[in-house]
Amino acid sequence: MKRSKFMLGTLGGLALVANPEHVFARALSSTLRPGLPGAENRVFVLINLQGGNDGLNCVVPHGDPLYYRLRPHLAIPAKQVLALDARIGFNPAMRSMKALYDRGMLAVVQGVGYPHPNHSHFRSTEIWQSAAPERYEHTGWLGRYLDEAQIPQSELFAGVSIAQVLPEVMIGNRVDVPAIPHARGYGFVGNRNVPVRRAFNGILGDRALPFTSPYLAHVTEITENAQSGAQELPTLIAGYRTKASYPATALGRSLALAAQIAAKSSGTRVLYVAHGSYDTHVNQQPTQDRLLGELSDALAAFYDDLAEHGNDARVLAMTFSEFGRRIAQNGSAGTDHGEASPLFLVGKAIKGGIYGAYPVLADHDAGNLRYTTDFRSVYATVLERWLGRPATPVLAGDFPMLPMLG
Amino acid sequence: MEEARRIPRHVDIPGLVRPAGALDERSALLPFRGRWTPRDAAHLLRRAGFGGTPSEIAGVAAMGMERAVDTLMQLPAAEKLAPPGGLFDAVAFLEEHGGLRALRNNEAERLKLFKQIRKGEFRSLLALQQWWLQRMLDGASPLQEKMTFYFHGHFTTASLQKNVTAKMTFDQNQLFRRFALGNLRDLTKAVSSDPAMLLYLDNARNNKTHPNENYARELMELFTLGLGAYSEEDVRQAARAWTGYEVFPLRGVARYNPRKHDDGIKRFLGRTGNFDGNDIVDIIFEQPQCARFWATSLLNAFLYNDPEEGLVSATASLLRANDFELRPVLGTLFRSNAFYSTRAYRALVKSPVEFLVGAHKAVGIARIDPRSRPALRAMGQVLFSPPNVAGWPGGENWLTSDMTIARDNFLAGLVTGRAIEDSWLAKAPTDAHRAADLLSTELLQGDASPAARADVARYLHDNHNRDQRLRGGTYLTLAMPAFTLA
Numbered sequence: 089m090k091r092s093k094f095m096l097g098t099l100g101g102l103a104l105v106a107n108p109e110h111v112f113a114r115a116l117s118s119t120l121r122p123g124l125p126g127a128e129n130r131v132f133v134l135i136n137l138q139g140g141n142d143g144l145n146c147v148v149p150h151g152d153p154l155y156y157r158l159r160p161h162l163a164i165p166a167k168q169v170l171a172l173d174a175r176i177g178f179n180p181a182m183r184s185m186k187a188l189y190d191r192g193m194l195a196v197v198q199g200v201g202y203p204h205p206n207h208s209h210f211r212s213t214e215i216w217q218s219a220a221p222e223r224y225e226h227t228g229w230l231g232r233y234l235d236e237a238q239i240p241q242s243e244l245f246a247g248v249s250i251a252q253v254l255p256e257v258m259i260g261n262r263v264d265v266p267a268i269p270h271a272r273g274y275g276f277v278g279n280r281n282v283p284v285r286r287a288f289n290g291i292l293g294d295r296a297l298p299f300t301s302p303y304l305a306h307v308t309e310i311t312e313n314a315q316s317g318a319q320e321l322p323t324l325i326a327g328y329r330t331k332a333s334y335p336a337t338a339l340g341r342s343l344a345l346a347a348q349i350a351a352k353s354s355g356t357r358v359l360y361v362a363h364g365s366y367d368t369h370v371n372q373q374p375t376q377d378r379l380l381g382e383l384s385d386a387l388a389a390f391y392d393d394l395a396e397h398g399n400d401a402r403v404l405a406m407t408f409s410e411f412g413r414r415i416a417q418n419g420s421a422g423t424d425h426g427e428a429s430p431l432f433l434v435g436k437a438i439k440g441g442i443y444g445a446y447p448v449l450a451d452h453d454a455g456n457l458r459y460t461t462d463f464r465s466v467y468a469t470v471l472e473r474w475l476g477r478p479a480t481p482v483l484a485g486d487f488p489m490l491p492m493l494g
Numbered sequence: 495m496e497e498a499r500r501i502p503r504h505v506d507i508p509g510l511v512r513p514a515g516a517l518d519e520r521s522a523l524l525p526f527r528g529r530w531t532p533r534d535a536a537h538l539l540r541r542a543g544f545g546g547t548p549s550e551i552a553g554v555a556a557m558g559m560e561r562a563v564d565t566l567m568q569l570p571a572a573e574k575l576a577p578p579g580g581l582f583d584a585v586a587f588l589e590e591h592g593g594l595r596a597l598r599n600n601e602a603e604r605l606k607l608f609k610q611i612r613k614g615e616f617r618s619l620l621a622l623q624q625w626w627l628q629r630m631l632d633g634a635s636p637l638q639e640k641m642t643f644y645f646h647g648h649f650t651t652a653s654l655q656k657n658v659t660a661k662m663t664f665d666q667n668q669l670f671r672r673f674a675l676g677n678l679r680d681l682t683k684a685v686s687s688d689p690a691m692l693l694y695l696d697n698a699r700n701n702k703t704h705p706n707e708n709y710a711r712e713l714m715e716l717f718t719l720g721l722g723a724y725s726e727e728d729v730r731q732a733a734r735a736w737t738g739y740e741v742f743p744l745r746g747v748a749r750y751n752p753r754k755h756d757d758g759i760k761r762f763l764g765r766t767g768n769f770d771g772n773d774i775v776d777i778i779f780e781q782p783q784c785a786r787f788w789a790t791s792l793l794n795a796f797l798y799n800d801p802e803e804g805l806v807s808a809t810a811s812l813l814r815a816n817d818f819e820l821r822p823v824l825g826t827l828f829r830s831n832a833f834y835s836t837r838a839y840r841a842l843v844k845s846p847v848e849f850l851v852g853a854h855k856a857v858g859i860a861r862i863d864p865r866s867r868p869a870l871r872a873m874g875q876v877l878f879s880p881p882n883v884a885g886w887p888g889g890e891n892w893l894t895s896d897m898t899i900a901r902d903n904f905l906a907g908l909v910t911g912r913a914i915e916d917s918w919l920a921k922a923p924t925d926a927h928r929a930a931d932l933l934s935t936e937l938l939q940g941d942a943s944p945a946a947r948a949d950v951a952r953y954l955h956d957n958h959n960r961d962q963r964l965r966g967g968t969y970l971t972l973a974m975p976a977f978t979l980a
Binding site for chain 2: 304313419
């Protein structure tokens with residue numbers, strides 16, 4: 089039989105039944121929550137630069153002759169660098185981020201890393217996401233934040249991952265975070281057929297089953313969550329318009345959706361977006377320049393959009409990458425897995441500028457940059473000064489704060 | 495050097511939930527003498543395999559428990575199994591392209607060859623994943639594949655990382671298959687010198703001048719003892735004992751090189767001697783905590799999660815009494831009162847692989863759907879690609895909204911786009927209520943609520959396209975909570 093003969097419905101003729109009470113009740117309740125003043129309305133957007141962004145050609149030490157000696161072919165000529173000061177400057181592809189920096193909306197944290205760095209993409213990504221360098225932890229720091237903030241299960245979009253698969257950073261023990269790759273790709277495809285969906289909703293409602301299971305309630309609850317989330321999402325973002333010109337890239341589309349979800353009524357606290365791959369072992373320059381340009385332009389459009397809707401002071405974005413790259417270039421005009429690298433925080437609420445110390449190139453660890461700021465210090469700052477929650481239980485330790493917020 | 499605590503700590507994996515009610519410790523592992531029903535047969539097939547087709551369940555139910563367990567435990571010889579066709583052979587590839595010398599040629603040529611090797615390896619891995627899923631679905635022994643799957647999650651190794659090739663991955667998979675109901679101590683020794691494991695946990699880099707502790711640590715923390723049952727000094731000493739192994743990645747073979755082995759005296763878990771790696775494993779298996787660790791792991795995988803202290807002790811004693819031979823231990827478990835208790839029934843969450851293979855079986859689809867790889871990725875479990883060395887945590891960790899959507903979307907795809915004339919579904923009665931009952935009986939062993947069955951019946955009744963409504967009804971029945979549970 090051909091596929092066309094049987095289809096579990098199409099989108100055509102589909103009337104999505106959303107529950108307007110949900111959205112309304114949430115908007116109402118979010119004004120009543122205690123905590124850091126205004127924290128309940130704040131959104132944190134985490135941008136994962138997957139693959140290991142080369143920090144040296146991103147925030148370029150154009151004042152350091154050693155940089156030019158160690159990277160004879162790969163170094164960016166000083167006159168092309170978008171200088172922040174006499175020592176460092178941005179990759180020339182980052183014009184839009186330079187503009188955000190000039191407006192005081194962008195903070196650079198230099199030399200970020202963690203003790204005993206791991207050079208595996210998988211393990212180091214896991215370390216950054218779990219914020220647990222010394223142990224295997226299946227939850228992520230933002231998942232634990234959502235758990236710790238005691239957000240009710242009924243808040244379906246408290247955390248949203250704009251990705252195909254939920255990243256570890258958003259996994260908690262209590263709060264369920266949906267992974268929404270794009271607004272139209274979220275939901276039960278089988279239920280696009282109206283009679284199927286009606287029956288499906290009936291199946292969920294009934295719990296008089298002829299067996300018991302320690303997981304039964306959880307299975308039912310999670311399916312209901314997913315079903316109502318899938319029905320509510322279109323309502324939540326319906327009618328959203330923007331004049332901002334997002335680049336026609338995957339990241340541009342993701343951040344455009346992030347701006348819609350971050351709108352006030354959703355109750356969203358944390359969003360996750362991914363970009364990459366920055367794993368530039370071979371012929372690095374064109375790839376990294378393209379990616380940094382995409383990142384830069386998408387961030388600028390994102391903040392134009394947020395400003396247009398009065399959300400630019402409510403939303404803070406931050407990048408991270410699992411590691412930087414080796415100081416010296418390799419034999420293929422690329423760079424291999426390294427250690428410390430810079431990260432960026434963007435938003436109207438941030439005190440723009442340069443934080444932390446640039447790693448000293450001469451004082452390397454077997455060819456790798458030594459970190460000067462533990463990434464958990466950045467996380468602690470975001471948790472305490474932006475999300476308004478204690479950092480210690482989330483990070484299982486105390487880390488000094490950075491002064492860019494509050 | 496400061497000695498760390500030696501207090502064995504309970505292995506606590508968040509998200510694993512114990513069933514409600516109390517365990518009768520005295521009778522838990524005694525043979526089940528109650529009435530053994532088709533529901534029990536389906537339960538056995540889910541635990542000791544990947545579920546059953548309606549006719550497989552009926553066949554096993556007709557055997558009675560004793561013969562059903564005996565039959566499941568007859569494993570075919572794994573040695574003769576041929577690898578799936580077209581497994582990439584890096585040695586042959588290089589010989590065709592000028593041998594190792596070609597790699598020393600100019601940079602561009604070298605990169606080109608490496609790119610082709612990576613491509614070949616990736617294609618092989620896809621073939622290997624599909625091949626294994628197909629064996630789970632219709633291989634000669636579901637239990638042999640289930641045990642192989644269990645060991646893959648226990649002794650995790652990720653393919654295509656750290657030079658682990660598809661060939662090594664196949665060889666390790668075969669090793670697990672050979673030891674399916676074998677001796678856990680012997681398997682632990684064998685997997686320790688398996689090329690894929692030697693690379694994945696860096697034991698191939700562990701030599702007397704530059705010891706690498708990664709494997710020694712995980713061997714104890716994740717494979718045999720659990721945190722707290724050994725000290726940091728024990729890790730260092732075990733690493734010294736395990737020095738000397740090398741791997742030749744292109745050929746995918748390992749070799750023991752005595753010149754790289756640390757021949758000195760080691761002090762390990764209170765014993766002193768010139769130990770080698772196998773001695774370390776022997777000493778580990780003498781620790782009472784080792785039997786408890788394996789007992790907990792086996793009960794979590796085959797009975798229910800977070801098993802009671804008394805049950806862990808009893809199973810650990812059984813393991814020790816049988817010198818860590820799995821056959822008698824699992825034989826006892828699959829025949830036990832605890833196994834057929836209501837507390838164990840549907841008490842586990844299916845892993846995505848179990849869910850996917852089980853759905854093929856339930857619907858009666860003979861070939862693994864080619865869309866399975868993206869579906870499994872969305873559901874959170876890709877074979878030969880565990881999230882980290884600790885494997886897949888299971889339980890509630892499989893219950894997130896995106897995984898739920900991915901599971902149901904996979905079901906929707908499975909019942910769409912293929913002929914159902916050959917399936918038992920084609921013989922479903924025309925009457926909507928009888929058809930809904932049949933779906934519930936055959937797909938869920940009746941584990942649907944009366945109201946949910948009525949909803950499916952109403953859906954079937956209102957829909958006049960017979961083919962379409964059978965597919966929709968199948969989707970709805972499999973989307974009920976029972977099918978997510980094993």
